[in-house]
Every structure is written in C-alpha cells, then in structure tokens.
Amino acid sequence: MNNSAQVKSYQEKSNEANINTVFWLRRIHKWLGLLLGLQLFLWVLSGLMFNWLDHKEVSGRYLLTTPEKSSIALQVDPTDVLKKYPNASSIQRVSRFNSEWWLIEDNNEQLLLDVVSLKSKRIAKPVIESEVNKRYPDVKIISTNLESERTLENRRFNLPVWRVDVSDEQESALYFDQYGQFLDIKTNSWRLFDIFWMLHIMDYSGRTDFNNALVIFVAAGTLFISLSGILLLFSVFKRQDFVLAGKNKRVPIQITSRNGFETEVFVRKNQTLIDALSKEGFDLPSNCGGGGTCGLCKVRLPQAEFNHQSSSFNKHQILSRNALKDGCRLGCQIDVTGAMTVELPEQVLKQQVKQGKVTASRFLTPLVKEIVLELDKGDELSFQAGEYMQFHCPEGSVELSYIQRPDFVDDYWRDNKINSLKGVRTDAIKRAYSMVDKPGRCRELTFLVRLEVPTDDSNTCGAGSSYLFSLVPGDNVSLSGPFGEFYAEQSDDEMILLGGGVGIAPLMSHIEYQLHVLNSKRKITLFYGVRDESEVLYLDKLSQLVDEFSNFQMVIALSNAKQHSRYAIGNISDVARYQYFKQHDSLPSCQFYVCGPPKMLSSTLKILSQFNVPDSKVRFDDFGSI
Amino acid sequence: MMRIKFLVRKTHKWLGLILSVQLLLWIVSGLYMTAVPLTNVHGNHLLKADDEVLLNQYSWQPISQAELEQYAPVSSVRLTSRLNQALYVLTTEQGLIYLDGETLEKVRPLTRNDIAMIAKKKFAYDAPVQSAVLLKQYPQELGGRNQPVWQVNFNAAFNASLYFHPVTGALISKRSDIWRAFDFLWMLHIMDYDERSDVNNNLLFLSALTALIFVTAGLWLLFYSFHRRNKKQVA
Incomplete structure (x- = not known):
C-alpha cells in the first residue's frame, strides 16, 4: 500500500496494530476522498466564491433608493372597514402610489383596500413601473410581467408576483407583490451566487433546502475524510520536518517502491545508503555487513546512469549487467552525497x-x-x-x-x-x-x-x-x-532444481509448495549434490515425495565418494549436464532454481548458458558468499 | 514527474497540518447546519399556533383629525391590539407612537406580569417562566439593535427564550440553544468572530483559498493512490 505512515511505524519499531491502524486510516482517507473529494472541492470553491462576491453587490439593494414616506390625511376611521372585514386583526391606513389605502390583516392574509370601495385591489402595471422609477431612478425598464409560475428567482415570494427587468449592468430584476409592495431585487451577482449556493447546499432543484439527505450524508462522509486525515498527520510528520536547522545539514531521500509507496526521510550526508536507511528504520538485508559481496542490499536508483566504464561500477560487480542497466545498485556501496530517490524492495517496507x-x-x-x-x-x-x-x-x-x-x-x-x-x-x-x-x-x-x-x-x-x-x-x-527474490513462477513448465549442501533448504520449501500446496502436476526434477552419503539431508522426506508423486524425481550426486555408491558420482552440475540436460529436448523452456555454494552456483550457471537457457528462466539463491 | 508528485504530496501534507482544525470545523459546523432542521433552529416548534385576535373583541373609537395633528406628519395609522385592548400605532417622524384604542391616550408599557402571561400563552411547552428581563437593547443573539425588549426565559426546550415588544407585547423573536449552537457554528463556519455576519472577511478568504489548493492537491494525489497490485517481479 502506498503508505508513508507505515514507515514511521517502522521507525518507532512499534507494533503491528499501529501499522494496521494507519493502513486503515489511509484506506478510509483515500477511498472516501475518491468518492466525495469532488464535493469537498465544490464546497471550498463555492465557499471561496461567497467570500469573494461582495455581499452588498449580491443583495443588489445598494442600487436602490428608499422612497420618501408620504403622510396621510389626518382623518382615520376604521369603522367601515371593520364592519366589512369583521375578522380583521389589524387595520392600517397607509399612503402608497400617491393615494391612500387600507392595509389590513384578515385571517393572516394581507389585503390592500381601496379607501372608497373598501375592496381589495390589485395594482396595475403602470403603477408598478412608477414604483420602479421611484426606487431606481434613471434606469430603463425593459419589461414588466406578472408572474404566476414558480421560477428559481421568485422562489421565495408568494405568487403572483411582479417582475420588472431593467437595463443595467447587473441585468437586475425588481420584484413586487400584487399589492405593489417592493420585495427584492435580483442581480447577476446574485444569480452567480445562487449557482454556487446550489452547489454548496446540494439542493439542485429547489436551491433552498439545506437540510436535504444528500448534503447531510456527504457531510458525514467528509467528516471521516477529515478525521482520518487529522489522525494521519501524526504519522506522516516526522520530527525532522520541524527542525529547520537540521534540515539544512541533512539531505532528503525519497523512498519509493514498485507499487507506489512513497515517503521522504532526511539523513546525514557522507554515510552509506544502507546505514542511512537503517537509521530511518528501513533495514536492508545484508550478510557481508557492507562489503559489497553478498548482494542482498540491492536497491534501485531510478535516476542512476549506466556507465559501465566508470570505476565505481566495480563496487557493484556482484549485480548482473542487466540489473545495473535497470538502475540496481548495492546500498552498501553508495554514499549519500545529496538528495536522491531510492526504490526499495517491497519486503524491506513490509x-x-x-x-x-x-x-x-x-x-x-x-x-x-x-x-x-x-x-x-x-x-x-x-x-x-x-x-x-x-x-x-x-x-x-x-x-x-x-x-x-x-x-x-x-x-x-x-x-x-x-x-x-x-x-x-x-x-x-x-x-x-x-x-x-x-x-x-x-x-x-x-x-x-x-x-x-x-x-x-x-x-x-x-x-x-x-x-x-x-x-x-x-x-x-x-x-x-x-x-528474497528466489520465487517460483507459476507455470506448467518443468521445474529443475539444483541444490548443493544446505542449499537444499529453500528448494525443500519450493518442492513442498508445488506438491502439497498447489498440487501441481508439472514435472519437477531435483538435482542434489553433497560431498558424501552422510551429508544427504532430508533423504527420507525426499524419497517419500518421490514415491508419492509421480511428477517428482530426484538425482543425488556425491562429489567426494570414496567407494561405490547407489548415487551418481561427481559434481552436481556435471551430473545434471550429462545425465539429464544432454538428453533433454526442451531445456530452454524449463525453469531453473539453483541454490548452493558459490562454486557450484557459478559452474551451474555456466552450463545452463551453454545450453542456451535464457537468464530469465534461471533463479538462484546465492547464500554462500560472505 | 516524480518531482511534481512529491511537491503535491508535500503541499497536501503541510497545508493539511495548517488547515486541519479549520477544515474539521467547516465540516462539523456544516454537518450541524444541514442535519438540524432549519425550522427547529428558527424555533418554530417553540410556539403554539396563534389564537385569532379579532379587533372586534375590543372597544375602540375612531381617531380624529385633532388627535392626529399633535403628531403630524403621520405616514401611517394602524389599529391593532395588545393584551386585552385595542391599540393605535402611529408612524411619525419621531418614531412609533402607541395610543390606547379607547381613550386615545399614550399607553404605558406592559408590566412584567403581562409579558409573563403572554409568554406563557405563546410557549408550546408546559414549563413555567423562569425569568423575564426587560433589556435596554436587543441582546447579541437578536442583533443588538438599540431598542428595549423583554426577554422571557424558560428552563425547557433547550433554554428557550422568547422576546416581546415592551409596548405592544408582540413576539419579536425566539431563541433556543439549537439556534445558539447554530449561530456559534456559523461564526466558526464564516470565521467572523466579532460580528458573526461578515462573509467577506480576509481571514476567510485566505483560509478558503488555501483550502482550495489543499483539496486540489488531495484530488491530484488520488491519481497516484490507486495502483493495480504489481505481480512480484524478480530482477
């Protein structure tokens, strides 16, 4: 997993539980991020827009002036009104549109009454337009309509509602209720704001209901993104991140792996890479303790250049030319002189x-x-x-x-x-x-x-x-x-194992895996070389497997036999060559696994190349060189 | 390519550290504001449905020219009612003037008992009035306008408070801890810690802009965060 937090845990040599916690936090963080990240982005973007759009401009009221109140005649007698509207709870004498009116509340409804007829009266278009001129002088009216259909813009007003479009930069529209009462002005700024508002509250049809299930659900989800992110902060930050002076003295090493793991550590200059990484909790395996001879501390430098004439290459000579070309190097032979990127084997991380x-x-x-x-x-x-x-x-x-x-x-x-x-x-x-x-x-x-x-x-x-x-x-x-890299490839090709001495150990594991775990029917041939009869390890177990599985056969060879024996005599590589390889008709398609002391290993590899077996078909475990 | 990846990861990590608390606050406050129904925030549940108040219940007399002239110019006259009596409300240049609907004398403000009675009648929960205080001006939770107001507090429905006009006894507003929490979280949401109303403040701008970079970096990182698992490879 792509997980720099795991690293921190290694550094602390903390327990597996901690690693698992971080692993799960990271999973939650990234999967919810994938699911809800876009909405999080929209929230922040729309929030920023609310902030950026001037509140006054959005409201649009700054464009308008308040008309002066005109006084009413000094005679008010609500008697007749109350007679006609006995359920009224409030009666008000007002002056509007250059004449006087009764404004009453009747059964929680507002009515505007003509003072003479005492009838509810709707306001005509010219009156509305003169109201507009009063409030918004020097603007040209484009159209005046009585709207009885719901629109997004008139959603907060009771219908029917007067809409007056005027020609200003904001393409404003003024709204009045049917009694000529000014309601609101809607501007382009408001319209833009409103779109972001819709995105912010996730009510895409009405744009009003911010208690909708979708937004609650998504907000709850992002809460988990946020919480997991905050908890992850504890694992992604290292003390080194906060030491500015130390940072100058140290150099960053970016650590990656094949499956995308990434983190960064800061290390002191002028030490070997294997030491530097070890101090940060990344232990590369090594048998030779930094001698450049065991080849276990192999790392990959993605930016390394391949220049085989360079003398520095001698230090890495245990690695194959192909590996070197690929950027593989020995961690113990590289000095940290500056910032670098290192790809580590998965196992080192795990x-x-x-x-x-x-x-x-x-x-x-x-x-x-x-x-x-x-x-x-x-x-x-x-x-x-x-x-x-x-x-x-x-x-x-x-x-x-x-x-x-x-x-x-x-x-x-x-x-x-x-x-x-x-x-x-x-x-x-x-x-x-x-x-x-x-x-x-x-x-x-x-x-x-x-x-x-x-x-x-x-x-x-x-x-x-x-x-x-x-x-x-x-x-x-x-x-x-x-x-290790001594893995068997899954296939039905014949498997030829060559082991010397205690080199039988990983081969035993391979044989058992193929026969007992995979139940593989592929042909498996083991060549096992030791010095004399007394050194044959696991003879009983191997013989039993030969009896039990018809696809498994074994040849044992003794290099140091003093007398006649039931086994073959000679070096195991020679025995394999003369007893088997020579008669084999499809040797290059077999897969080879070789494990043994250095001499046995090198002679076997040499023979295999003589038989045109490609490198890719040969795996070997070099345990002997220290 | 590699470098950009690291840069983006670093950006996300550091901005995450800086913004972590505010991001959490945005989300938590947003979650509260969406999850708690707005009508409860407004406190509509605190009130009983209005009894119909009919002007016809009370006795009153027309207001004559002579009466009105004392207060001229008058831009509107309204006949309404308060606790058990008709009331004229005149809009004048000096402000609102309240006259007894029957005597046309200026009325006195309502008493504490009047207000408590009105409040008890309005309040939807069966709970006694805990305290009634006449405030010289609107408290902050009402917007701080410079006008006196009666605050009636209940020890129920999340410390509900009802606000009444000192003269008319009309309900001005209602608050409870649901609203107060909303208001507090709103403050955290828009980062205006003084007035709780200015959404155009610079702090919010800076935070939101940084957050936008942060979230963009996070989204960007998603492209690197999902890998098909490689088969083990051997050199």
Missing part, C-alpha cells in the same frame, strides 16, 4: 522483526544443524517459498568446544580440530537463512545452518553460523524478514 524461542536444535551432519524455532506469543510469519529471514546475532563469542554434540559429531570435530575453533562477533551482525518449511502462515520455522569452518590455519569459524550452532532449546532469538 518487514517485521519477530521474536522466537528455539524449540529444537539437532545435528544432521557434523557440520550441519537443523534449528527449529517457535515465534513468541502465538505470533505467525507469513512467507513465500524461497524466502529467507535475517537472524540478529548479538555481539559475543562462541567456543565450539562448549557446544553439546553427539558422538558422531564429536569424533569428526576431534579429527578435524573443530573443537578448538572460536566464533567472534565484535559487533551485532545479521545473517540470512532460508526457511525449509512449507510456506504459508507458520508459527514454527525450520532452518539449516552449516558451520563455516576455516580453510586455512586460522582458529576462527563463521561468526553467524557459530552463533546459531550454539543455540539450545529455550534460547531467545530475534529475526527480521521475510526477504
């Missing part, structure tokens, strides 16, 4: 920090452990096949000799001097591990961890892997994610 407890930790081989953890308080993680989490490994160190281990591990460790190794984390670090589990919403997550042992004489082993190795049931862990 990532959550989860807390969990280790429930099981067991050795599968002397160098591989399977770690199961359960999220705290019934929390769940929803993830897709192929995604990974970042383990937060706190500062500290691990002496491997203290790690409890079964005999077969102990033997191996003693023979290979692993006992004396030490893992040191001088700083808190993060390490990425793929979920083995069937994707969906899970409380329990399973990971495979391979202990990184030194290839030289040093006595330090992998800082992250030794930490995870040291975990025992009951230990608390915190991890963030999910991240």
Whole structure:
C-alpha cells in the first residue's frame, strides 16, 4: 500500500496494530476522498466564491433608493372597514402610489383596500413601473410581467408576483407583490451566487433546502475524510520536518517502491545508503555487513546512469549487467552525497522483526544443524517459498568446544580440530537463512545452518553460523524478514532444481509448495549434490515425495565418494549436464532454481548458458558468499 | 514527474497540518447546519399556533383629525391590539407612537406580569417562566439593535427564550440553544468572530483559498493512490 505512515511505524519499531491502524486510516482517507473529494472541492470553491462576491453587490439593494414616506390625511376611521372585514386583526391606513389605502390583516392574509370601495385591489402595471422609477431612478425598464409560475428567482415570494427587468449592468430584476409592495431585487451577482449556493447546499432543484439527505450524508462522509486525515498527520510528520536547522545539514531521500509507496526521510550526508536507511528504520538485508559481496542490499536508483566504464561500477560487480542497466545498485556501496530517490524492495517496507524461542536444535551432519524455532506469543510469519529471514546475532563469542554434540559429531570435530575453533562477533551482525518449511502462515520455522569452518590455519569459524550452532532449546532469538527474490513462477513448465549442501533448504520449501500446496502436476526434477552419503539431508522426506508423486524425481550426486555408491558420482552440475540436460529436448523452456555454494552456483550457471537457457528462466539463491 | 508528485504530496501534507482544525470545523459546523432542521433552529416548534385576535373583541373609537395633528406628519395609522385592548400605532417622524384604542391616550408599557402571561400563552411547552428581563437593547443573539425588549426565559426546550415588544407585547423573536449552537457554528463556519455576519472577511478568504489548493492537491494525489497490485517481479 502506498503508505508513508507505515514507515514511521517502522521507525518507532512499534507494533503491528499501529501499522494496521494507519493502513486503515489511509484506506478510509483515500477511498472516501475518491468518492466525495469532488464535493469537498465544490464546497471550498463555492465557499471561496461567497467570500469573494461582495455581499452588498449580491443583495443588489445598494442600487436602490428608499422612497420618501408620504403622510396621510389626518382623518382615520376604521369603522367601515371593520364592519366589512369583521375578522380583521389589524387595520392600517397607509399612503402608497400617491393615494391612500387600507392595509389590513384578515385571517393572516394581507389585503390592500381601496379607501372608497373598501375592496381589495390589485395594482396595475403602470403603477408598478412608477414604483420602479421611484426606487431606481434613471434606469430603463425593459419589461414588466406578472408572474404566476414558480421560477428559481421568485422562489421565495408568494405568487403572483411582479417582475420588472431593467437595463443595467447587473441585468437586475425588481420584484413586487400584487399589492405593489417592493420585495427584492435580483442581480447577476446574485444569480452567480445562487449557482454556487446550489452547489454548496446540494439542493439542485429547489436551491433552498439545506437540510436535504444528500448534503447531510456527504457531510458525514467528509467528516471521516477529515478525521482520518487529522489522525494521519501524526504519522506522516516526522520530527525532522520541524527542525529547520537540521534540515539544512541533512539531505532528503525519497523512498519509493514498485507499487507506489512513497515517503521522504532526511539523513546525514557522507554515510552509506544502507546505514542511512537503517537509521530511518528501513533495514536492508545484508550478510557481508557492507562489503559489497553478498548482494542482498540491492536497491534501485531510478535516476542512476549506466556507465559501465566508470570505476565505481566495480563496487557493484556482484549485480548482473542487466540489473545495473535497470538502475540496481548495492546500498552498501553508495554514499549519500545529496538528495536522491531510492526504490526499495517491497519486503524491506513490509518487514517485521519477530521474536522466537528455539524449540529444537539437532545435528544432521557434523557440520550441519537443523534449528527449529517457535515465534513468541502465538505470533505467525507469513512467507513465500524461497524466502529467507535475517537472524540478529548479538555481539559475543562462541567456543565450539562448549557446544553439546553427539558422538558422531564429536569424533569428526576431534579429527578435524573443530573443537578448538572460536566464533567472534565484535559487533551485532545479521545473517540470512532460508526457511525449509512449507510456506504459508507458520508459527514454527525450520532452518539449516552449516558451520563455516576455516580453510586455512586460522582458529576462527563463521561468526553467524557459530552463533546459531550454539543455540539450545529455550534460547531467545530475534529475526527480521521475510526477504528474497528466489520465487517460483507459476507455470506448467518443468521445474529443475539444483541444490548443493544446505542449499537444499529453500528448494525443500519450493518442492513442498508445488506438491502439497498447489498440487501441481508439472514435472519437477531435483538435482542434489553433497560431498558424501552422510551429508544427504532430508533423504527420507525426499524419497517419500518421490514415491508419492509421480511428477517428482530426484538425482543425488556425491562429489567426494570414496567407494561405490547407489548415487551418481561427481559434481552436481556435471551430473545434471550429462545425465539429464544432454538428453533433454526442451531445456530452454524449463525453469531453473539453483541454490548452493558459490562454486557450484557459478559452474551451474555456466552450463545452463551453454545450453542456451535464457537468464530469465534461471533463479538462484546465492547464500554462500560472505 | 516524480518531482511534481512529491511537491503535491508535500503541499497536501503541510497545508493539511495548517488547515486541519479549520477544515474539521467547516465540516462539523456544516454537518450541524444541514442535519438540524432549519425550522427547529428558527424555533418554530417553540410556539403554539396563534389564537385569532379579532379587533372586534375590543372597544375602540375612531381617531380624529385633532388627535392626529399633535403628531403630524403621520405616514401611517394602524389599529391593532395588545393584551386585552385595542391599540393605535402611529408612524411619525419621531418614531412609533402607541395610543390606547379607547381613550386615545399614550399607553404605558406592559408590566412584567403581562409579558409573563403572554409568554406563557405563546410557549408550546408546559414549563413555567423562569425569568423575564426587560433589556435596554436587543441582546447579541437578536442583533443588538438599540431598542428595549423583554426577554422571557424558560428552563425547557433547550433554554428557550422568547422576546416581546415592551409596548405592544408582540413576539419579536425566539431563541433556543439549537439556534445558539447554530449561530456559534456559523461564526466558526464564516470565521467572523466579532460580528458573526461578515462573509467577506480576509481571514476567510485566505483560509478558503488555501483550502482550495489543499483539496486540489488531495484530488491530484488520488491519481497516484490507486495502483493495480504489481505481480512480484524478480530482477
């Protein structure tokens, strides 16, 4: 969702409930805005017009003069009137149109009576016109009509009503009742005002009733726009917005995503983008800690220029040429020198920090452990096949000799001097591990961890892997994610999976997803390479799947087999090439998913390109490079 | 393109901050003014239907030339009635003059008891008169004209007040908290905090103009706010 407020919540590391609130506020705000925004605009526009049109000009009375009152003869005897109109409640002797009249109220009706005949008398056109001349001198009368039909202009007067049009700039019309009493003047200013009035009160036919259901309904709706907008203010404003001096020292980074998410953060200059974003709550995944070698902190700079001769490009060499052309860069290799726009992966915006407890930790081989953890308080993680989490490994160190281990591990460790190794984390670090589990919403997550042992004489082993190795049931862990781009495309094309060692982890997730969740009938072929028979992980589970699903087949290859084996011998990429690819008649239309150590990965990719498999058909998860 | 988007978003955000309270007030006051029936605001429900007052009920005599000459020039003479008596109302250059319809003497203003009685008869709710006050001039809720008026207050129907003419006892106006709230919200609506009547004030102009920019920016943002969800893409 297009949601800068979410960001704020990340910054505060606040809970999901807050994120959800903001999410819903924003939804209410924009959908009601879509529905009622136009009326809101019309209200403001018409309101502005009411303000802009001069009140006096609208009323039009400034054009008129008040005629002088003429006095009446000094003899008033209402006796005869009252005889003729016994129900009168008021009798008044007035002077009008140069003669005298009785104006009486009879049954709540006003009557103008001729003083001689005592009959109600209607006023003739010439009298009305002379009244106009009295009130509006020096103006030409265009027409004088007695209107007995309702018009928008005469809507407030009793019918019939005299309308006199005069020729002035305002195209004014003067109204008189049938007794010659002046009622009102309507001008062009008033007519314009009246149109805006109609729009303002949303009574499009009568223009009078502002208690109509439509306007009440819409006003109530806009109340929600306004309230949600005000609540959103709390999330869209950051403290930085109000620090003017600080703003000068900092530079803005506009953050976008593919689905339109937008926000702006202010960061200090002269730090790497990954650090700057991290301080603002946008944690890019990284295994190498800013070394430019793991490639996880990939971002997109929409305005980046592609100039492959530039030396700065070496820093991003882990990225493919196409990705570079597209503007992809490594967050850890970019220095913030000025304002910039960065497109972040969706997951970075949606990532959550989860807390969990280790429930099981067991050795599968002397160098591989399977770690199961359960999220705290019934929390769940929803993830897709192929995604990974970042383990937060706190500062500290691990002496491997203290790690409890079964005999077969102990033997191996003693023979290979692993006992004396030490893992040191001088700083808190993060390490990425793929979920083995069937994707969906899970409380329990399973990971495979391979202990990184030194290839030289040093006595330090992998800082992250030794930490995870040291975990025992009951230990608390915190991890963030999910991240990743190792997704399977939905299709019926054959899926060819190539995994090396613990690279089987995301592939397990993919296989389970295809077979058990999608019930896919597509052909799925797994090539799984390990060093020797003892290192084959999840053999039982995989064999069972082969038995159960006719569309799933598996080839296991051992690179380091000392004796004859029921499995193929050799590097997994070579085995796949000679045993399968060569005989395959439509290899380029298959989809490939490769996960394994760097060497295995590069040789596999090379072979695939020799078979003319297009890049777009190959997905790989590069977990080995640190 | 990108830049304009951000500019519009920024405009909406900052103007929203500045205008938030006034926008809410406009909407809340507008909602009140539309949702509460105007006739109740005017207080028509506070009054009983008029009893017919017939001049024939009272005794009176014609007004002679000699009588009128004292007040000349007279532009109109009206025979009407007040509480239990006929009354002549003369429009003269000195203003209105009230004469007893029978004696043609100048009448005295009505007493507090008279006014309370008239009010009790007019008021549609069964409630006693809480207080009756003769004000030297119209209160603000009546427009502040410089004329005396009787204010009769009830402890019912949202603190209803009826206003009567001190001499004729005619009902001048009626108010209740429904009207007072309307008037207060109207003040907030048009942002004229002194007179509550000047819609052409500069503050309103500035606010409405800013609000127009704000709303336009908001509408503009709608174009960016609805996206078809992209399928996950992988580089």
